[in-house]
Amino acid sequence: VICTGSELLQGHTLNSNLAFLGAQLDGIGLAVSREVSVPDGREAIAAAVLEELRTADVLITVGGLGPTSDDLTREAVAELLGLPLRLDAEVLRAIESYLADRKIRVPAQALRIQAMVPETALALPNLNGTAPGLWCRSGGKTVILLPGPPRELEPMFVESVRPRLQAMCPPQTYRRVIRICGLGESTIAEKVDSLLASFPGIEPAYCATPALVDVRLSAELALQPRLDQAMDQLIALLGNAVLPADCPTLAAAVGAILRQRGWSLATAESCTGGKIAAAMTDQPGASAFFAGAVVAYSNEWKQHALGVRPDSLARYGAVSAEVAREMLDGLLSRYDVDAGIAVTGIAGPSGGTDGKPVGLVYIATGAGHSVQVQRFSFPGNRDSVRTRTAAVALNQLRLQLLHETASASGGGVNP
């Protein structure tokens, strides 16, 4: 993969296109063997293309297809592959119609440049922009040119590039991935290793983030039924720690349960400062299951907006199981919701003491009639404590909701 754009090398832009392409290609069993980022400029792009084509069978370039003088990938690749550029009338019409729909006027020359297609190359439709992608073949090599903006690149890859790559390079291995929350990587690896002792030929791989661990099992194609069997056993073994396949995040998993039950959620947040509410409302259609939040950062807000007793604040401190519980109780009794999350903790860097160090967090969750309050001690800096707190709180509620469904009990789990 070659990514073009000086902004990638000057620290202005994180290379999210590479992460997207890497994950997509990995998903269809293809490995990126190298990635090169080069600044804008025809020489740098041409040198990188020439060099990578010495070893790569398939080369993807990202960026440099637009109408400005920085956009030189098309010309550089066409020349290196010996494929003359021709104006493609159909592409030109597609660009004109895209711009007309949006009432955008562009100089004719800028239009024409983006409608130039290397001879024998295939133009890949761009549904969110003007420049098409280009699929070029020459001398046994395949070069795929994609636009730089993620909102153009991503749908183009999924719709036009991925199926062609899959047809060209049929998978040699069968793979399945599950996402797990609430268990550490080493705990999971132990369970996986002991399970896979009975399944020779199936290999595990792990990818851990602070809150989630992805486990992938892979094997040669002939072992597909055995791998499915192993994965089903693993899912049964891990139980509720496994997120549903259609929920990529904890907030989505919580939202799906709430939506299915017709329940609404609210949060009362201190140290997370609104991050849990922001994660829940990041999902389209969140109003179906998310009602609102009180960010009670100061003690006055904890009292005034949530009814926490001044006496509890004085006796136990704002970061305590008692105050977390009172925040939750206030939330559930004052606002008409079915489920709630309350968090209070010390995110740091200051504010910690010997008895209550930075990273100490209390999380109270309520679902129906059950209430759970737990104490945590999270490592890391302010950002890390806040992020983990949000994830662990959502998972605590998720497990509680699943448990409620399973047992249909009205009993409370008290701190």
Place this chain on the structure above:
Amino acid sequence: VICTGSELLQGHTLNSNLAFLGAQLDGIGLAVSREVSVPDGREAIAAAVLEELRTADVLITVGGLGPTSDDLTREAVAELLGLPLRLDAEVLRAIESYLADRKIRVPAQALRIQAMVPETALALPNLNGTAPGLWCRSGGKTVILLPGPPRELEPMFVESVRPRLQAMCPPQTYRRVIRICGLGESTIAEKVDSLLASFPGIEPAYCATPALVDVRLSAELALQPRLDQAMDQLIALLGNAVLPADCPTLAAAVGAILRQRGWSLATAESCTGGKIAAAMTDQPGASAFFAGAVVAYSNEWKQHALGVRPDSLARYGAVSAEVAREMLDGLLSRYDVDAGIAVTGIAGPSGGTDGKPVGLVYIATGAGHSVQVQRFSFPGNRDSVRTRTAAVALNQLRLQLLHETASASGGGVNP
């Protein structure tokens, strides 16, 4: 720059180290000419180092210095440069003491590997981990090996690498950057161009994100006094649109003003769902100026928690200037704060109508006795609308606070 690690090519990890190094190097006038990401594996790393050293004078490698079998950068570089690895007793002692302080036990072999230093190379202290960085010189080339974890790489670069690079490559140009909020890139460029007509030899450069535009002026060293003069004039011309040099974000700029005045802020958020509160509380010490927030996602919450009148919701709709104003009034009258932000809008993808399309947002801000309500129409998807709303709301309050300070007026600006 060579980054090692299969996770970069499989989409698991965004390459934030490259962005950090790019910005840091750019800041001292050095340009990254190419970046290559390679998977773990000695051959891939060695091939990349060999190839990049053909053109680069200074090469930075990232990752592969740890104790596991994946960590092969040290060996690969030492061999290519012809510098035999020697156990460095001082480095070994530093690692042992780092681990002892943290009560971590590690096999002796893992310790020794990380204490191996290529002959004539300089070991760069690692304050947040075990493996030191390595500064190697051979045959006119400089190769700098840095650890992969950002919390180890970043302080090491700032403390040990940057000053050495600055001494080795004294800047050829003088540069200054300002960060601007609330003006578009083209508007800014017009002003800059017309100003720079009187300052030959000074070049502008721009970097735009949805909410902020960075403007950099650069010139050869001899022009430093002229550039300072031009920058001072530009800052005077742009006025409050320029963020203070010590505030990298809008939330920091708002926090700094509030802290200086001893004021407290609260937010009432609908479409942003807590993102403004999360941004404000992202700052250490936020409790000095941030009191709390009400995320009123449902109409019930708008009424119950903020006192919005049911009649206003029925007559004007939840997304209206009237409701934004009532959300702000409720916030300021019910909670004891000096400044407030209220937002209501349609983030999409659903929920839009012909009269109120996706992207329509009302932002009400109050500071002291002044109130401002503005209507916006933001482009883009749900995430983009939410992010822009949060940024524009913070900027609206920032300008209002600055205006209040300047005029010391008690008059209100009404919608």
